[in-house]
Each structure stands twice: as C-alpha cells, then as structure tokens.
Amino acid sequence: MSDKEPLSAEPYKGVRDFYPEDWTRLQACFEVIRKVLRSYGFEEYNASPLERAELYESKTSEEIVNEQTYTFTDRGDRRVTLRPEMTPTLARMVAAKRRELVYPLRWFSIGNRFRYERPQKGRLREFYQVDVDIIGAADAKAEGEAVVMAYEILKAFGAQNADFTIKANSRKLLNAACEAVGLSADETTAYLGLVDRRNKMDAEKFEAARGEYRRNGKDPLEVIEAHDTDAVEAEYQQLMGLIEALKARGMDNVVFDPSVVRGFLYYTGLVFEVFDTNPENPRALIGGGRYDGLVALFGGDPIPAVGFAMGDVTLIDFLTTHNLLPSESSAPELYIGTPSEEDIGLAQGFAEIVRTAGVRAMVNITDRSLSDQIREAAKRGIRYFAAYGAGEEESGTVRLKNLESGFEEERPIADVAAAIRSGS
RNA sequence: GCGGCGUUAGCUCAGCUGGUAGAGCUCUCGGUUGUGGUCCGAGCGGUCGUGGGUUCGAGUCCCACACGUCGCCCCA
Numbered sequence: 001m002s003d004k005e006p007l008s009a010e011p012y013k014g015v016r017d018f019y020p021e022d023w024t025r026l027q028a029c030f031e032v033i034r035k036v037l038r039s040y041g042f043e044e045y046n047a048s049p050l051e052r053a054e055l056y057e058s059k060t061s062e063e064i065v066n067e068q069t070y071t072f073t074d075r076g077d078r079r080v081t082l083r084p085e086m087t088p089t090l091a092r093m094v095a096a097k098r099r100e101l102v103y104p105l106r107w108f109s110i111g112n113r114f115r116y117e118r119p120q121k122g123r124l125r126e127f128y129q130v131d132v133d134i135i136g137a138a139d140a141k142a143e144g145e146a147v148v149m150a151y152e153i154l155k156a157f158g159a160q161n162a163d164f165t166i167k168a169n170s171r172k173l174l175n176a177a178c179e180a181v182g183l184s185a186d187e188t189t190a191y192l193g194l195v196d197r198r199n200k201m202d203a204e205k206f207e208a209a210r211g212e213y214r215r216n217g218k219d220p221l222e223v224i225e226a227h228d229t230d231a232v233e234a235e236y237q238q239l240m241g242l243i244e245a246l247k248a249r250g251m252d253n254v255v256f257d258p259s260v261v262r263g264f265l266y267y268t269g270l271v272f273e274v275f276d277t278n279p280e281n282p283r284a285l286i287g288g289g290r291y292d293g294l295v296a297l298f299g300g301d302p303i304p305a306v307g308f309a310m311g312d313v314t315l316i317d318f319l320t321t322h323n324l325l326p327s328e329s330s331a332p333e334l335y336i337g338t339p340s341e342e343d344i345g346l347a348q349g350f351a352e353i354v355r356t357a358g359v360r361a362m363v364n365i366t367d368r369s370l371s372d373q374i375r376e377a378a379k380r381g382i383r384y385f386a387a388y389g390a391g392e393e394e395s396g397t398v399r400l401k402n403l404e405s406g407f408e409e410e411r412p413i414a415d416v417a418a419a420i421r422s423g424s
Numbered sequence: 425g426c427g428g429c430g431u432u433a434g435c436u437c438a439g440c441u442g443g444u445a446g447a448g449c450u451c452u453c454g455g456u457u458g459u460g461g462u463c464c465g466a467g468c469g470g471u472c473g474u475g476g477g478u479u480c481g482a483g484u485c486c487c488a489c490a491c492g493u494c495g496c497c498c499c500a
C-alpha cells in the first residue's frame with residue numbers, strides 16, 4: 001500500500017452495505033417469512049450464487065443475458081454468471097435428482113440475486129429475493145396454494161387485505177384469445193408485450209397500438225371480454241374458478257386482470273402479481289406463475305411447477321409505507337459495568353448467571369469510568385445497566401438500573417433475569 | 425444504453441447575480457475521583473464529488489467523468 005489515494009469507503013454502485021441495524025431488520029423479515037412457509041410444510045434450500053452461464057443462455061432472451069447479467073470467464077476458461085434469479089437453479093437441482101424427490105415439492109429459498117442494470121426505486125444491482133415453488137403438481141390446487149402462500153406471507157407481517165391487491169391472469173387464456181383472433185406467434189409475442197406495458201402508457205396510445213391486432217373488429221382482450229370462443233371461455237372459467245376458490249378463503253383482494261403478463265418467458269398458465277394499493281410503490285411486490293416446461297430443459301419428461309418470487313427492496317418499501325416493519329431488536333438487554341478493571345473477572349461470572357437465564361448481557365471491557373460506561377450503554381440502546389464489582393460479589397445483590405425510565409432498585413442476583421423479563 | 429435533479433464538516437443542510445466557507449446535531453474534553461440523558465463552557469472536524477476550462481479571482485459559470493436519486497428502455 002502506498003499513500004497515494006485513499007480507498008473509497010462507498011459500496012459498489014447499486015449495492016448496499018448492511019450495517020447491523022439494517023441486517024437485523026432484514027433478517028427479522030426473513031424470519032417472519034420462514035415461519036409462515038415452514039408452517040405450511042415448505043422446506044428451505046440454497047445454492048451457490050455462481051452458475052454456468054449456459055444455464056441462462058438456454059432460456060432467457062439474448063439482451064438480458066448479454067446486458068443484464070454479471071458474467072465473467074474464470075481461470076479455467078469457464079463462462080460464469082452471478083445468478084440473476086433462482087428459478088433456473090431450482091430447475092437444475094430438481095432435474096439432477098428427479099427420480100429421488102418426493103412430489104409435489106414445496107421448496108423455498110432466500111438469497112441474493114445480481115442484475116447489471118441502472119439502479120432506481122425498487123431495483124438495485126444486488127437484492128435479496130424469496131423464491132417459493134411447488135413442483136410436480138399440475139392441478140389448479142397447486143396454483144391456489146402458491147397464491148395462498150404469497151397472501152399468508154403478507155398477512156403474517158400484519159398487512160390487511162386492503163393494503164395489497166393480487167392480480168391474476170392466465171397465459172393459456174391470453175394464448176387462446178390470440179389464437180381466436182388469428183395472430184401469428186410473433187404477433188402474439190408482440191401483443192403480449194403491448195398488454196404488459198398497458199399501465200405505463202397513456203390510454204390513447206394503447207388504444208391506437210391495439211388496433212394493429214384487431215381482426216374482425218376485435219383484439220384478443222376484447223375477445224376475452226366477449227367470451228367469444230369455447231376455448232377462451234373454458235380458460236376463462238378455469239381462471240375464475242381459481243379466483244373464486246381463493247375468495248372463498250377470505251382473499252377478497254384477488255382480482256382478474258388481463259393485463260398481467262409477466263415478461264415473455266417460460267410461464268405456461270397462471271400468472272399473478274401482487275401490488276401495494278398505495279400508489280407510492282408502483283412496482284410489483286410479488287410475481288409468479290406456472291412454468292411447466294422448465295425442468296424438461298435438462299432432459300426427461302416435463303415436471304409441472306408453479307411458484308413466485310418476492311424481492312426485499314419492494315417488500316421493505318411496502319412494510320415501511322404501511323408501518324409493518326418487524327421491530328425485533330437483537331441488542332443486548334443488560335450492560336454490566338465495572339467500577340475498576342480488576343472487577344471484570346467478577347462481572348463475567350455474574351454475566352454467565354444471567355445469560356443462563358436467557359438474558360442477552362455484555363460486560364464492559366474498557367477502562368472507561370462508570371459514567372462513561374452508562375453513556376455507552378444508553379447509546380447502544382441497551383435497556384438495563386448494573387455495575388458489578390467486589391461490593392456486589394460480597395452482598396450478592398446488584399443495583400439494576402432501567403436506563404429508559406431511570407428507575408433503579410437493589411436486587412438479589414438470582415432475581416435480575418426475572419426483573420428484566422418483567423420489564424421493571 | 426437515454427434523460428431530469430442532486431453531490432459543501434461524521435450526519436442534515438445554508439451559502440443572493442463569482443471576491444479563497446457557516447449553522448444545527450454528532451463526536452472529544454471539562455463542570456472533582458461507583459451512575460447517563462438536561463444544562464453550561466471549550467475543542468476536534470471541510471483540497472466545497474473528481475478532473476479540466478473561463479476569469480485578476482470559482483463552492484458559485486462552462487465541459488467531461490464518478491456516485492446518488494427519480495424516470496425511460498428492460499424487468500428472468
């Protein structure tokens with residue numbers, strides 16, 4: 001190291017540092033999610049963020065792979081990509097053990113994803129995502145369970161039905177309508193792209209653009225509205241059946257929205273997105289759907305699958321605007337001060353006693369004065385303070401001080417943990 | 425990849441049409457040696473994002489770049 005240029009203390013563009021306060025908050029959110037998913041029988045899996053680049057090249061559009069992934073060549077000339085999403089990894093893992101697994105799988109994973117793109121509200125270059133999938137069940141009941149999990153996760157944070165909307169659609173319905181109109185495969189893709197952008201365009205522009213896709217006076221969305229063909233009607237009834245079943249479970253915020261498309265890739269049936277009803281957060285909070293063809297990319301018969309993903313950035317935005325952030329603190333509850341350095345050994349003995357009783361306790365290890373130790377404890381957000389030295393060792397009591405209220409009382413050592421628990 | 429706005433002390437910001445920098449908070453020390461927060465006093469702390477240009481003189485005007493932020497494209 002020379003003394004040329006001081007290193008920048010800023011994190012890399014578009015990524016975040018998680019100081020203990022931030023990381024604790026994020027982990028508290030993940031714990032809420034884990035608890036819900038486990039209670040429904042979901043198991044957590046994980047994998048390396050490093051993947052072979054071909055995994056994405058085989059299924060994703062060229063632009064995304066070339067411009068929106070972190071890809072490099074390793075020392076063995078292998079092309080490596082930092083995972084931009086979890087679903088291909090999941091499909092790979094399932095395919096590798098396809099004969100051994102017990103279906104339907106209920107799996108979830110929580111981890112970081114990387115996308116090389118311009119950061120903006122709700123989108124960063126590294127973000128955390130929860131992926132929830134049910135694999136090996138083609139029935140609509142699997143789709144229902146997937147949507148229920150998305151719903152139950154938000155409910156577990158304390159969200160009300162009025163706080164979010166679940167918009168559901170069916171790729172089969174869209175495809176049937178495009179077919180009924182007589183659109184070619186390319187036109188269908190272009191039309192779905194147009195529909196996907198509908199909410200971002202002004203109504204006039206959209207009306208002008210959809211005209212290109214009208215045959216006999218109707219474009220696919222109008223065919224859906226009119227229930228024109230048997231195939232369209234059958235898919236519509238299928239989707240409405242699912243939505244009605246969800247409403248019957250109390251999910252009155254599920255709606256049919258024919259403009260939900262979810263990109264152009266691998267979705268084969270249900271597609272759904274969850275939105276904050278507060279217009280401050282316009283980006284989808286959760287997105288998912290059925291993707292029956294993905295596992296077959298690794299050979300063998302197709303394995304049906306349905307799932308969704310939820311990003312931490314939009315989730316935290318949602319929880320913040322609705323005041324639902326978990327407030328769990330991991331800070332110590334008791335700061336044990338030492339009148340002099342010679343008391344540290346004694347204080348550690350006392351600390352062991354209260355830790356055994358389940359109290360998070362830290363012992364001073366500095367040569368600061370007691371008043372400075374109290375200040376330090378207060379600044380750390382620690383609620384209780386007790387000095388421990390030769391006098392306490394002899395009497396078997398401590399003066400337990402509540403730093404929030406200022407209340408202080410002498411207590412036998414054996415009672416300290418209970419007093420902290422009761423919040424006195 | 426494109427565009428708007430921004431970048432001045434650790435933090436939040438002020439600094440009029442160019443004349444070599446301020447506030448509040450934080451932090452450190454003190455107000456007498458086993459008890460914080462309030463109060464009082466003192467102090468530390470800035471090559472004004474980086475690099476060029478215009479000018480006698482640039483925090484201030486111009487250009488480029490970096491980063492942040494919001495949007496566009498895209499969104500697995």
